[in-house]
Amino acid sequence: MSTGTLPVLDLAPELVQAAQVSKAWPFEEARRIVERLKRQNRPAGPVLFETGYGPSGLPHIGTFGEVARTTMVRNAFRLLTEDKIPTRLLSFSDDLDGLRKVPTNVPNQEMMQAYIGKPLTRVPDPFSNEYPSFGAANNARLRAFLDGFGFEYEFASATDYYTSGRFDKALKRMLEVYDEVMEIILPTLGPDRRATYSPFLPISPTTGVVLQVPMVDRNVEKGTVTYVDPDSNERVEVPVTGGAVKCQWKADWAMRWFALGVDYEMSGKDLIDSVKLSTKICRALGGEPPESFTYEHFLAENGEKISKSKGNGLTIEQWLTYADNDSLALYMYQKPKTAKRLSFEVIPRTVDEYFGFVDAYPRQPIEQRLGNPAWHIHSGHPPAEGSPIPFAMLLNLVSVSDATDKGVLWAYISRYMPHLTAATHEKLDRLAGYAIRYFNDVLKAGKHYVVPEGAIREALVALDAALAEMPATADADEIQTVVFDIGRKYFPDPNKKGPDGNPPGVSLDWFRGLYQVLLGQDQGPRFGSFVAIYGIPETRDRIAKALKGELAAAQG
Numbered sequence: 001m002s003t004g005t006l007p008v009l010d011l012a013p014e015l016v017q018a019a020q021v022s023k024a025w026p027f028e029e030a031r032r033i034v035e036r037l038k039r040q041n042r043p044a045g046p047v048l049f050e051t052g053y054g055p056s057g058l059p060h061i062g063t064f065g066e067v068a069r070t071t072m073v074r075n076a077f078r079l080l081t082e083d084k085i086p087t088r089l090l091s092f093s094d095d096l097d098g099l100r101k102v103p104t105n106v107p108n109q110e111m112m113q114a115y116i117g118k119p120l121t122r123v124p125d126p127f128s129n130e131y132p133s134f135g136a137a138n139n140a141r142l143r144a145f146l147d148g149f150g151f152e153y154e155f156a157s158a159t160d161y162y163t164s165g166r167f168d169k170a171l172k173r174m175l176e177v178y179d180e181v182m183e184i185i186l187p188t189l190g191p192d193r194r195a196t197y198s199p200f201l202p203i204s205p206t207t208g209v210v211l212q213v214p215m216v217d218r219n220v221e222k223g224t225v226t227y228v229d230p231d232s233n234e235r236v237e238v239p240v241t242g243g244a245v246k247c248q249w250k251a252d253w254a255m256r257w258f259a260l261g262v263d264y265e266m267s268g269k270d271l272i273d274s275v276k277l278s279t280k281i282c283r284a285l286g287g288e289p290p291e292s293f294t295y296e297h298f299l300a301e302n303g304e305k306i307s308k309s310k311g312n313g314l315t316i317e318q319w320l321t322y323a324d325n326d327s328l329a330l331y332m333y334q335k336p337k338t339a340k341r342l343s344f345e346v347i348p349r350t351v352d353e354y355f356g357f358v359d360a361y362p363r364q365p366i367e368q369r370l371g372n373p374a375w376h377i378h379s380g381h382p383p384a385e386g387s388p389i390p391f392a393m394l395l396n397l398v399s400v401s402d403a404t405d406k407g408v409l410w411a412y413i414s415r416y417m418p419h420l421t422a423a424t425h426e427k428l429d430r431l432a433g434y435a436i437r438y439f440n441d442v443l444k445a446g447k448h449y450v451v452p453e454g455a456i457r458e459a460l461v462a463l464d465a466a467l468a469e470m471p472a473t474a475d476a477d478e479i480q481t482v483v484f485d486i487g488r489k490y491f492p493d494p495n496k497k498g499p500d501g502n503p504p505g506v507s508l509d510w511f512r513g514l515y516q517v518l519l520g521q522d523q524g525p526r527f528g529s530f531v532a533i534y535g536i537p538e539t540r541d542r543i544a545k546a547l548k549g550e551l552a553a554a555q556g
Contacts, residue, residue: 007379011079022371024076024370026075032291047077048261052253055138056138059145061316062268064332067146068328075380090155091146093155097158098120099117099118120133139155158252162242167255167256170256170258170285171245174199175220181251184280196212198215199247200215200240200246202225202245204231206232213228250278254281254282257290258282258285264291265291327350327354334373348391352390354377388417391431404440405436410432443521448555449552450517450520460547466486470482476529481528491510
């Protein structure tokens with residue numbers, strides 16, 4: 001099942017040449033694949049990229065991240081090779097795995113409990129009757145998101161591949177090298193697990209449960225294994241082909257690499273040992289394991305690893321409630337080998353970082369463009385411009401205006417930048433909607449206005465007087481100069497230099513005080529830009545309310 005359209009790359013000679021030496025991590029990975037083809041003496045490809053998905057839980061951002069990052073490497077490889085070597089991206093679902101436990105974030109828990117041990121594609125859909133199984137329902141959720149992002153990929157189901165016979169040849173080979181596989185795995189297991197381990201897991205023809213039982217006999221010629229049924233205590237002989245058995249995890253991964261000829265696959269840091277063992281098994285089968293890349297996991301707000309079954313992390317749906325796909329892709333691109341917290345607070349920062357990269361792209365020389373995340377996010381074709389107003393600024397406009405619809409924000413935006421309209425700047429219009437939702441859902445409850453006292457109160461009175469002398473048409477830089485001059489008077493920092501190059505500069509206490517008193521937060525935007533958009537009269541009115549203590553009183 002293939003979906004999406006492979007993007008057309010700009011294959012200008014200067015770009016291809018720059019790709020050969022680019023230090024961006026997708027190009028470094030792509031060059032390893034090029035070397036692999038040379039080593040295997042198959043320069044014509046095709047090259048198979050694979051990503052895995054365990055549908056025992058709902059798809060989460062980490063699942064998407066693996067596809068996004070692999071796609072970035074795929075595009076880098078295409079540019080490196082001038083797109084002369086065909087590539088495929090296979091998103092493989094391990095949906096024949098037995099249900100080990102009922103995820104805590106799905107309905108109908110009691111019903112699902114009755115299906116413990118059975119393949120995920122034989123567990124009823126707990127959400128509705130829309131899909132034939134739990135595995136199918138989660139597979140559909142994965143595909144829907146990947147399709148929405150526009151990935152070009154092929155979806156594959158372990159259930160389909162096993163039962164159709166597509167893995168039969170590889171499974172027979174696994175039976176032939178059974179002893180070698182056992183020698184690889186057994187030293188890594190404890191005594192109890194070692195006694196029951198087998199690379200093959202029979203699927204009981206009577207109960208449908210995926211059995212973890214030892215093999216008491218094997219027949220390579222017949223292609224069968226024999227085990228003792230735990231319920232009847234009788235010997236049962238089954239073929240290793242046709243979906244009668246599935247492979248144990250590490251053997252399964254290796255068998256898939258061998259059967260499909262996978263060239264590249266990423267995996268999380270927690271699977272380092274699994275990669276090593278699967279690599280050995282793949283070689284025992286007679287195949288060459290893929291080039292691998294180990295990424296760090298995202299962490300939930302409390303520092304725990306995000307879990308599909310626990311549902312303890314920021315979800316795909318939550319991110320897309322407050323930002324576009326592009327910012328999510330940027331978060332995937334950045335520092336894949338560094339553990340990062342994935343919480344609501346990272347969204348605004350990532351959105352503005354994304355627009356910063358887009359704005360920088362046209363100004364950069366060719367060699368720097370390939371290191372710009374915007375190239376990788378947009379397959380070499382970033383938008384012409386970012387957002388004329390930062391997301392952080394829109395959030396502050398929502399805060400001070402109590403906006404509940406985009407029209408209120410556009411009233412400020414149009415006054416500041418008359419050439420901007422919702423019709424001509426659809427992305428900014430979407431951003432305004434995101435800002436309203438994010439502020440009301442995430443930030444509003446955490447606002448805490450401080451009553452101005454002492455030096456901050458005196459400085460605010462002076463700022464109000466200075467703003468009263470300024471024309472309504474004053475621009476952001478003019479206002480910022482006034483703000484800075486007042487800060488230099490009331491909050492001097494002798495260790496810093498001012499705009500004229502001489503000390504004193506301005507203490508951060510001045511700006512922190514402005515934000516705490518007028519915005520109810522510790523940090524904020526460049527204040528001159530904020531006033532220019534919000535309006536001088538409106539800012540003066542807010543200062544007056546702050547001086548009277550009305551802003552602090554209104555928060556309850």
